[in-house]
Amino acid sequence: MKPFKNLSISFYCFVNTLIFIALLAHAARFDIKNNCNITTWAAAMPGGGRQINPGGTWILEVRPNSARGSGYGVAPHTLAEFTLGQFENLDFYDISLVYGFNVPMVFNPTSLKCTGIDCTGDLNGNCPTVLKAPAGCNNPCTVFKTKEYCNAGSADCKATNYSMFLKGGCPAQFGPELCLVVVGRITQVKPGPSNLGLTQQMGGCRIWARIGCSFNVSVHGSCQTSDCGGFLQCQTYGAPPNTLAEYSLRQSHQNIYFYDIFLVDGFNVPIAFSPTSNGCTRGIRCTTDINGQCPTKLRTPRKYYKYPCTVFKTNEYCCNRGSCGSTNFSKIFKNLCPDAYSYPMDDATSTFMCNSGTNYEIVFCP
Structure with a gap:
């Protein structure tokens, strides 16, 4: 048995x-x-x-x-x-x-x-x-x-x-809960580490935290931030705002992984993204209280930071993901989190790489 x-x-x-x-x-x-x-x-x-x-x-x-x-x-x-x-x-x-x-x-x-x-x-x-x-x-x-x-x-x-x-x-026992999300998979994160196994064949991945989630026995519900259409298992990316940890395997460099922290969809929790093996040591972080310093125009009702495109919906803020540059808003967040993408074309100072086979640690609220 x-x-x-x-x-x-x-x-x-x-x-x-x-x-x-x-x-x-x-x-x-x-x-x-x-x-x-x-x-x-x-x-x-x-x-x-x-x-x-x-x-x-x-x-x-x-x-x-x-x-x-x-x-x-x-x-x-x-x-x-x-x-x-x-x-x-x-x-x-x-x-x-x-x-x-x-x-x-x-x-x-x-x-x-x-x-x-x-x-x-x-x-x-x-x-x-x-x-x-x-x-x-x-x-x-x-x-x-x-x-x-x-x-x-x-x-x-x-x-x-x-x-x-x-x-x-009868509030939630742990207050706002964090849900570690990969499209198609979810793990409820309690204090302490959780392991997530990903294969090279996946090619790339986005990981983010949903906060304040509540699901019924039919696995439907909602989250305060980064909700995936009311589903426990995300099949699409979560609704902004969310702080994203991303990695991708570039097909032109089969043995190199690229990883980054992405603020283009906004910010909900501080995050650290660090290699832990294979001689790769360059960890990246976005641990500043961006929500507390967020301009009033970009705040959600729960005081999370929304990316300017979500608010203004103009090409100036890269809403078409085409050619665009830094703005006064993106400069604010680049100063607060120099390692992170502050707008879609922010590759030069925001993309990092390790050899294939490297393990990583992602910490919410480090």
């Missing part, structure tokens, strides 16, 4: 109900333990429900073809959801407040270095009066039943004051 992954879900009734999940190669086993000092009635779909006395355990076996799991009781309830064996054999999990909130919850993988999520804010105690339920805090759709709050399946569905209250009570 292949090694299995472990996850744990904890319900905090301000006393604990623990659910330990072991995801085996062919099935998922849920060890559901009630550490509350009162009897609880755990529910699962698939799986049904069971009365669990204090200190008791319910072992729930989920068949391998039960690809998705969550609870479907009457709202309000805090949901732990999972989808097993999706693309690239990944499992997806989340905590959902779309049906309201009744108990705080923690959902933790306990192996393979995956990271847990939690919703432990006192939402019941701070619930707006109009949303209060006898044992929880309702989702606005349950109360108002209007499209403004019930349009969950539509791309036009927007955050509201009530959804922001729920999100504020």
Whole structure:
């Protein structure tokens, strides 16, 4: 049998109900333990429900073809959801407040270095009066039943004051998360190094960070910067602004890689791009607080730097990627980050090279 992954879900009734999940190669086993000092009635779909006395355990076996799991009781309830064996054999999990909130919850993988999520804010105690339920805090759709709050399946569905209250009570555990992006691939980056294997046959690559991302179990969502059309796996380049690390294998020089930091699509996070092998030692950096020094005209609502072409849309700022030169704006950013491309024709001082087979380190916020 292949090694299995472990996850744990904890319900905090301000006393604990623990659910330990072991995801085996062919099935998922849920060890559901009630550490509350009162009897609880755990529910699962698939799986049904069971009365669990204090200190008791319910072992729930989920068949391998039960690809998705969550609870479907009457709202309000805090949901732990999972989808097993999706693309690239990944499992997806989340905590959902779309049906309201009744108990705080923690959902933790306990192996393979995956990271847990939690919703432990006192939402019941701070619930707006109009949303209060006898044992929880309702989702606005349950109360108002209007499209403004019930349009969950539509791309036009927007955050509201009530959804922001729920999100504020349970923010992301790590604040704005970074997602390391290569077109067609993505890795969520937590503290510490992550390895990315790329082949010579790829010819070239762009790597950037998406910030403030949130995806559902259907792997759709959005990011504050560099969003890839709402998809977890990028198939195209992210929307500006983003700080880009680029490398390419020039066909006329089969054993030479060219690498650079590119600010032509704007800037969202500081970056360092360094060779780490093969005798190549010229690292490049853009670590100045460009967002803090960005001219007002080029700032996004979240105060990230946008490239002038994105704002002004004229050939003066190289919008046609043809013949163009440096501008007052590009000079500002070249002074702040001398190693980086500040406009598309900035090759002479912004392109660096190493021999084929060199390894590299890319650091966000060095």
